[in-house]
Amino acid sequence: MSKGITSKNEDYSQWYNDIVIKADLAEHSSVKGCMVIKPYGYSIWEKMQAVLDQKFKDTGHSNAYFPLFIPKSFFSKEASHVEGFATECAVVTHYRLKNDGNGNIIVDETAKLEEELIVRPTSETIIWNTYKGWIQSYRDLPILVNQWANVVRWEMRTRLFLRTTEFLWQEGHTAHATSDEAIAETKQMLDVYADFAENWMGLPVVKGVKTANERFAGALDTYCIEALMQDGKALQAGTSHFLGQNFAKAFDVKFTSKEGKQEHVWASSWGVSTRLIGALIMAHSDDAGLVLPPKLAPIQVVIVPIYKNDEELQKIGAFAAELSSKLKNMGVSVKYDNRDTQRPGFKFAEYELKGVPVRLAIGGRDMENGTVELARRDTREKQTVPQDGLEIYIAQLMEEIQANIYNKALNYRAEHITEANSYDELKELLDGKAGFIAAHWDGTPETEQKIKEETKATIRCIPLDNKLEDGVCIYSGKPSIQRVLFARAY
Amino acid sequence: MSKGITSKNEDYSQWYNDIVIKADLAEHSSVKGCMVIKPYGYSIWEKMQAVLDQKFKDTGHSNAYFPLFIPKSFFSKEASHVEGFATECAVVTHYRLKNDGNGNIIVDETAKLEEELIVRPTSETIIWNTYKGWIQSYRDLPILVNQWANVVRWEMRTRLFLRTTEFLWQEGHTAHATSDEAIAETKQMLDVYADFAENWMGLPVVKGVKTANERFAGALDTYCIEALMQDGKALQAGTSHFLGQNFAKAFDVKFTSKEGKQEHVWASSWGVSTRLIGALIMAHSDDAGLVLPPKLAPIQVVIVPIYKNDEELQKIGAFAAELSSKLKNMGVSVKYDNRDTQRPGFKFAEYELKGVPVRLAIGGRDMENGTVELARRDTREKQTVPQDGLEIYIAQLMEEIQANIYNKALNYRAEHITEANSYDELKELLDGKAGFIAAHWDGTPETEQKIKEETKATIRCIPLDNKLEDGVCIYSGKPSIQRVLFARAY
Ligand SMILES: [Zn+2]
Numbered sequence A, B: 001m002s003k004g005i006t007s008k009n010e011d012y013s014q015w016y017n018d019i020v021i022k023a024d025l026a027e028h029s030s031v032k033g034c035m036v037i038k039p040y041g042y043s044i045w046e047k048m049q050a051v052l053d054q055k056f057k058d059t060g061h062s063n064a065y066f067p068l069f070i071p072k073s074f075f076s077k078e079a080s081h082v083e084g085f086a087t088e089c090a091v092v093t094h095y096r097l098k099n100d101g102n103g104n105i106i107v108d109e110t111a112k113l114e115e116e117l118i119v120r121p122t123s124e125t126i127i128w129n130t131y132k133g134w135i136q137s138y139r140d141l142p143i144l145v146n147q148w149a150n151v152v153r154w155e156m157r158t159r160l161f162l163r164t165t166e167f168l169w170q171e172g173h174t175a176h177a178t179s180d181e182a183i184a185e186t187k188q189m190l191d192v193y194a195d196f197a198e199n200w201m202g203l204p205v206v207k208g209v210k211t212a213n214e215r216f217a218g219a220l221d222t223y224c225i226e227a228l229m230q231d232g233k234a235l236q237a238g239t240s241h242f243l244g245q246n247f248a249k250a251f252d253v254k255f256t257s258k259e260g261k262q263e264h265v266w267a268s269s270w271g272v273s274t275r276l277i278g279a280l281i282m283a284h285s286d287d288a289g290l291v292l293p294p295k296l297a298p299i300q301v302v303i304v305p306i307y308k309n310d311e312e313l314q315k316i317g318a319f320a321a322e323l324s325s326k327l328k329n330m331g332v333s334v335k336y337d338n339r340d341t342q343r344p345g346f347k348f349a350e351y352e353l354k355g356v357p358v359r360l361a362i363g364g365r366d367m368e369n370g371t372v373e374l375a376r377r378d379t380r381e382k383q384t385v386p387q388d389g390l391e392i393y394i395a396q397l398m399e400e401i402q403a404n405i406y407n408k409a410l411n412y413r414a415e416h417i418t419e420a421n422s423y424d425e426l427k428e429l430l431d432g433k434a435g436f437i438a439a440h441w442d443g444t445p446e447t448e449q450k451i452k453e454e455t456k457a458t459i460r461c462i463p464l465d466n467k468l469e470d471g472v473c474i475y476s477g478k479p480s481i482q483r484v485l486f487a488r489a490y
């Protein structure tokens, strides 16, 4: 098969789109800004969901489901929240269509809603309106709930997985008796996300806190994990918000404390979305297609028979069946591709494109020699390995590939965190080497905003493990106590 | 705890609502017609999803995701489809809110969509519009795709789980080269649903085909599984539609056959929804609360310690930990409830209300005697059983309870399928014993419609295993070749 993937160095953006389309992950739909997630792409999302869902449950959370629609008035209740989301939402105004008599289907104007409904861009308002009924006493706390759902944020410029009008995500919404507990939850979930990104996605991330400009609309603090893509741009891979008592006050949610006092409830919310698939693609893939870390690969091993006649095919098939069964027992997923409609070379290219971590090719000679040809997707190396003990070799190889993919991304990032000590240096780095740029900043939203307008770079975060260091702001020359991470971002 | 459940015999409808609310399954939201599925209710849905999803995958299907919104014009393309869905849909007309300057959030009239978007009531149109791009040749067929999603059908009168404006479901959409293959798929998925209903939900179902009046808008044939609730009303628990070439023609989806001819593609679609939770509740529960079949119970066994002092509690706790570990190894889920804020009697009532299949109470005397008190939720029988080998006894008991729940429902249904040989008999049965009423019908939509208007009963289905039998229609007196099943339905 001709892959037709644009080279990453030639046009990174087109390279990304080519991989999404040619690896059969997703496509644009006929609805502006909305994507279709195709079966192969969706199977990666299912792997992600399974791991994350287990982590949420292991940390004491339960899933629930809240309405898709939010009454318009709910948005107005939290002032900064409405500012953040009002300009990009789908509004339901009517609840019926009708035939106009000329064979055209039109909106039935007699079926106009008294109050418009907003398709949820995020669910804090509807959920806190609900929690009001669930919380009376400290005994009802904490509430640790997560929701897997679709959300809609009207986007003018969209990119598959990275920015779409509708996307899939999970949103955790927790309620606590104390500020400390809510902050601990916020940080715990940030750690869960970081663990998932690093140990499943093979994606090193910086854990940090957002500046006021980049904070979630309605949060007191937004924590985030920030990753670096292969073009040196940053990508926010997950956020966890400490909401203080903002939503509890907006929706009048109080509880009776152990001491018998009425107090407002403390809140967190946290989410990751199908955007993670975009991050996964952009972080590891190459000009031959997708590269998937084994822990998230829908197919971990593919076996391709190379045969001259039925007798050979039968022998190879018997060996493949036995090997598959052994691998499955060890938790390794296998596909045996004996389609006779495609040649081996076509299959090789297809599985390379789809990022299958290990490909085995087995021919008549291999069967005689007791060997197979094994190709690693991450390094693209081929080697001949003995059939004897192959399942053990492959199981270990899965771990090695997982580690190698992570380390490669970690090395890339280490090379792409650079200090800038002047505004000129920052601008040069942004237009050249890119990556995270650690620079002093005076801590004001005004300076950050000006730098953003002039360079398109934002402060991705103030790293949690930041060391304090006296300096002067690269923009204003005012005093600064620490460097923050600037980058252009997805 | 005071349960406050209305008696089933006194007011069946209120009894149902009481159980949904008091067992913490779901509640009405502030958005008209939309429900909040609470954690305990959602955990039942997750159990259902896990089983169904595996069955779909075992029969060769993959999951994918299609847009929430459907352009209005797509609906007009399949004539009967738009008739069926146009009168009950949420219409998105704008994509922005704004502040009117007086502090009110209003719809921004400058952000009006050129073409309105419908929130999907079902996804045939958007999916077949997508499949057009996926299908060129017979080699691209079959397409076997399922989607887990939320859908919206505007409902004026809603009931938790049974009929809500938004609900969760799965919708399978398959594309085939031949009519035979599409019909085989339609029937296969009906069998999957029947297997799930009977062997997991403990719900006996009649497999049948709908009459033209009750057919899905756009289908050539709608197959369904019909169950009977404890008030003698029927509930459609799942449908599988043979769509013929209707959607392929509406969206111009053709393929090149092996013989090189251009042909329209054949289709099926099939779905079950959160309505199944309503069926589960209504089929098995009693005046003490929910009764869950073990295979779908989020908690299968609860252990409640009854202790006088810390020493006793410690001994009981050690035993409970060991038993829990043994049970979990056998695939039985266990909760050990050692809350000291509630008394044992309160806990007993709570788990009874929530339908936990087996409750163990263990006191100091039990520890001395090497026994436990075991209570079955389905029969409400208590017995003292030895601690030795308890995990094996419980694992077997799970199967016995599962079978008992099914058999009880099966007996009820057997007693509530009655033949009626005149219209008067039908009416008497409907107002008395209720259940499925097997009667002769002349096969015309007009007769069915008149019976429906006069009695509120519909033909639930023509059973697939129906025996042919000469007779006369109870309404028109015209000749009939078989009995069909009438009932009032949810
Ligand atoms: Zn950050």
Ligand SMILES: [Zn+2]
Residues within 6 Å of the ligand: B206, B207, B208, B209, B210, B223, B224, B225, B226, B460, B461, B462
């Ligand atoms: Zn039926």
